[in-house]
Amino acid sequence: MSGNTILGVFAKSPLKPLEQHIRKVNECADLLPSFFVACTAGDWDKAEKIRKDISSLEKAADKMKRDIRNELPGGIFMPVQRTDVLELVSQQDKIANKAKDISGRILGRQLVIPAELSDDFNSYLTRCIDAIKQAADAINELDDLLETGFRGREVKLVEKMIIELASIEDDTDYMQIKLRRALMALEENMNPIDVMFLYQIIEWVGDLADLAERVGARLEIMLAR
């Protein structure tokens, strides 16, 4: 039927699914704090369960990503570049993958964050997840951006959000340096292999914020054209 009417001309907007995708990714990363709480308490069964949830949310996000790619066939004329849309969705998806990797690594080695670090680590994790939330909020403006044809006030507002996102990411960098120093002071009396993995986890958690910032950067590029 779509061939027979003018309405066939209107293709499915790729922007709405982008918003839904980042929400799903955000949901996935949001489970990490409770996961770490379970690990610190030594409740590995519960941690296992949360890890399963993270994994299934990651799978759901993956499926959404594939759908967006498939629903963006050639010959679609959009107010944004199709390459930008595809890059953005890939970038968003990496966040969920990273969250899954972190939980998998911790559970696989039954790695516990040392008590001396736990406060710092938790606030570090929270800040990194803030970055993801900020990125999701910015992406959620896409619809309104379209409404105004990607110019004027709405764009300025999104740019502000992206600047805010960058400053959150800056915070996480400082927190990461602090954490590494604290871990270095503890190294002596720990299992060296655990220490190696802890460094890796700290880095990966930081990657969450990095990736979120890259999502913001992609969005900025989209608007700049």
Add this chain to the structure above:
Amino acid sequence: MDILANYGSTLVIFAAIVGFVMAWGIGANDVANAMGTSVGSKALTIKQAIIIAMIFEFAGAYLAGGEVTSTIRKGIIDSSFYIDTPELLVFGMISALLAAGTWLLIASYMGWPVSTTHSIVGAIVGFSAIGVGMHTVDWGSVGGIVGSWIITPLIAGVFAFVIFNSAQKLIFDTDNPLASAKKWVPLYMFLAGFVLSLVTIKKGLKHIGLNIGSVEGYLYAIAVAVGVAIIGKFFISRLKFKESKNRRANYINVEKVFAVLMVITACGMAFAHGSNDVANAIGPLAAVVSIVGNDGEIASKSALAWWILPLGGIGIVAGLALFGHRVIATIGKGITHLTPSRGFAAELAAACTVVVASGTGLPISTTQTLVGAVLGVGMARGIAAINLGVVRNIVVSWVVTLPVGAGLSIMFFWMIKGAFM
């Protein structure tokens, strides 16, 4: 000659029936294009769309359809070649109607988008050029008509681009989009009302025997437009808004205002469609009636018989009433991400372009103009995604329609000629 004398009334009745069927097909077919955007953006329910379409298609056909009818009747063919054989012209016009009607039926059944205008023009050129002789076609006006098929979508696209951009500047990109919308939307209503009524008054009414001076015409048009804007403002003031600080909710409220505007542009679109496309069905019929009525004399200046425009209008409405809701329901299923604020520019631009073209007597393709307008809004970054593949299919089917319409009408022409002579 004696053929017309002996079978004149039979031929007229036959032509009237075929013309009515053709009008029916236009009503059933094109309603999707004329009303689709309004239903797709949920500004109107299917029932409302049908009722609006019925009223305004008929009004457009009756009040503004005369000019295009004359072009279809005598602009495409150089009738001086038929002076000695008027019956050939009668047979030809009937075959053209049969051919276009048949092709519309087949295409609707197969779900192909076709242009009624293209099929009838192709059919008339076909029987005249091949069935009678290449020299009988007024190639100059045919060239003009074909040129207008390219130019009108362009014009509509530019219009839509400008209208959408102005809406952005005046409404969306402001501190309070809702207040701006309440302020400016009536202006768009005024614009729609003004263009539609002006063309109708200046070009359409003389076919139903009303002659209005030019100054008076402008005054009447302004009066109608002001009326439209006031009615629109009244409905906007009756809307209930959930006031909130949240910008997102604010946009939803703005959409409500635009939905009122969308109703008006939908009326305009239906009017425009009726004014241009009714001619495709009744132009050939009018030619048959005038030849038979004048005992075979091909008069270049004969008024339309009084019953022809209403017949076409009623045919369109009948097609709408009986099949329109099915067509529109199918559209409703293929819900798009079209909102009133994004759809109105396309509809307003297309309606204005079509009505102005009707005023000059050019048979243009309504669908084509609307597609041009949609692309214009897309260029203004106003539509999330346009499926160029579908646009390509639509264009291909337009091109194919010409030779098919011509071929069918040649076939029918020889059949009818064989039956009577």
